[in-house]
Amino acid sequence: MNTSEPQTGGVVIENLSLSFGANEVLKGVNLDIAEGEFFAFLGPSGSGKSTLLRAIAGFGPTPKGRILIRGQDIARLPPWKRDVGMVFQSYALWPHMTVRKNVAFGLEERRVPRNQIADRVNAALDMVGLRDLADRRPSQLSGGQQQRIALARTIVVEPKVLLLDEPLSNLDANLRIQMRREIRELQRKLKLTTIFVTHDQEEANTTSDRMAVLDQGVIQQVGAPMDLYDRPRNLFVATFLGTANVIRGGPETVDGRPAFRSAHGALFPLAGDGPHGDARHLVIRPQNVHVAAPGTAPGPDAAGGDTALEGRVDHKEFLGGVVRYGVDVQGDMVLVDDPHSMGHAVFEPGDAVVLSLNPRHMTLLPG
Numbered sequence: 001m002n003t004s005e006p007q008t009g010g011v012v013i014e015n016l017s018l019s020f021g022a023n024e025v026l027k028g029v030n031l032d033i034a035e036g037e038f039f040a041f042l043g044p045s046g047s048g049k050s051t052l053l054r055a056i057a058g059f060g061p062t063p064k065g066r067i068l069i070r071g072q073d074i075a076r077l078p079p080w081k082r083d084v085g086m087v088f089q090s091y092a093l094w095p096h097m098t099v100r101k102n103v104a105f106g107l108e109e110r111r112v113p114r115n116q117i118a119d120r121v122n123a124a125l126d127m128v129g130l131r132d133l134a135d136r137r138p139s140q141l142s143g144g145q146q147q148r149i150a151l152a153r154t155i156v157v158e159p160k161v162l163l164l165d166e167p168l169s170n171l172d173a174n175l176r177i178q179m180r181r182e183i184r185e186l187q188r189k190l191k192l193t194t195i196f197v198t199h200d201q202e203e204a205n206t207t208s209d210r211m212a213v214l215d216q217g218v219i220q221q222v223g224a225p226m227d228l229y230d231r232p233r234n235l236f237v238a239t240f241l242g243t244a245n246v247i248r249g250g251p252e253t254v255d256g257r258p259a260f261r262s263a264h265g266a267l268f269p270l271a272g273d274g275p276h277g278d279a280r281h282l283v284i285r286p287q288n289v290h291v292a293a294p295g296t297a298p299g300p301d302a303a304g305g306d307t308a309l310e311g312r313v314d315h316k317e318f319l320g321g322v323v324r325y326g327v328d329v330q331g332d333m334v335l336v337d338d339p340h341s342m343g344h345a346v347f348e349p350g351d352a353v354v355l356s357l358n359p360r361h362m363t364l365l366p367g
Helices: 049-057 099-109 114-128 143-155 173-190 199-206 225-230 235-240
Strands: 009-022 023-033 038-042 064-069 083-087 163-167 193-198 210-215 219-223 245-254 259-264 267-269 279-284 288-293 305-318 320-329 332-339 352-359 362-366
Touching: 009 049, 023 049, 023 199, 023 219, 038 049, 038 173, 038 199, 038 267, 049 083, 049 163, 049 193, 064 210, 099 114, 099 143, 114 143, 143 173, 173 199, 193 199, 199 225, 210 225, 210 235, 210 267, 219 225, 219 235, 235 245, 235 279, 245 267, 267 305, 288 332, 305 332, 320 352
Parallel strands: 038 193, 038 210, 083 163, 163 193
Antiparallel strands: 009 023, 009 064, 210 219, 245 259, 245 279, 259 267, 279 362, 288 352, 305 320, 305 352, 320 332
């Protein structure tokens, strides 16, 4: 699968708009999600990601536009006729029912023969590893176990599309890591088209084949997580996906070579010949900057053209795997993530340093 290009298949969304009164929440959304793909909607609170997911599920006002699943427009069908399964943030388990009855509920509503229900419930519980807890009630289960039951209840009806609405937000950090891995493994096993809503970049990066970044009801960019991180299309995507240095300024030519001069005067030679005329921001990830004491060897990425900038450490933060420095370069604050290992030299605020950067690791964006 070429994850950088739009796909055809499972879910196609065409010019979808949705309003709550005068508030337009979704604004002409277009998406093409491949059958069997794990796709994430990522964005801050209020971006429209959960509204978009609920529109696919059939909850809320009827939107304008089309939602196609395997070629059928389901935008105006009631939820129970859409052949989608949704796992809610709260899990929404029936507290008075046993685990087995919770998982069987959807099959019973669909009037599946009783002998088939038993077999399918057992198979679903086996998939999530909880068949031995089938006679317990939700209150007797941990958060992670309740999450698995909610998944089993959804996949047992064999939906065409699985919708996950921030299902990990109620779990502690370590359990979230375990559960996102289990969800991904289950999705791959079932080859089930899955759409996952989250505001957590790490969850989206580690689970999805591709993702759409939303802001204010508009899709800002679609692609594989690494592609969006390394090649953001605009400032919102660049700053929302991880930490980024954003240097304001403009392009110019120095000794016949393209360069970017910051508003404070720092000069960054650029790779290639351009065109760079509309660039007003230079984006650099902190891990792509190497810091060293003056007079020492340049950074490991110096081959192919390196930019050396003199600066002074303004502050430092120990983040475990890295030490993050804020370095003042002629009035511009440049964040640097220096890999930490035991015994590795640490710079202190006030120390003079030299930053080395490779022009190939810089991204130019318009204003």
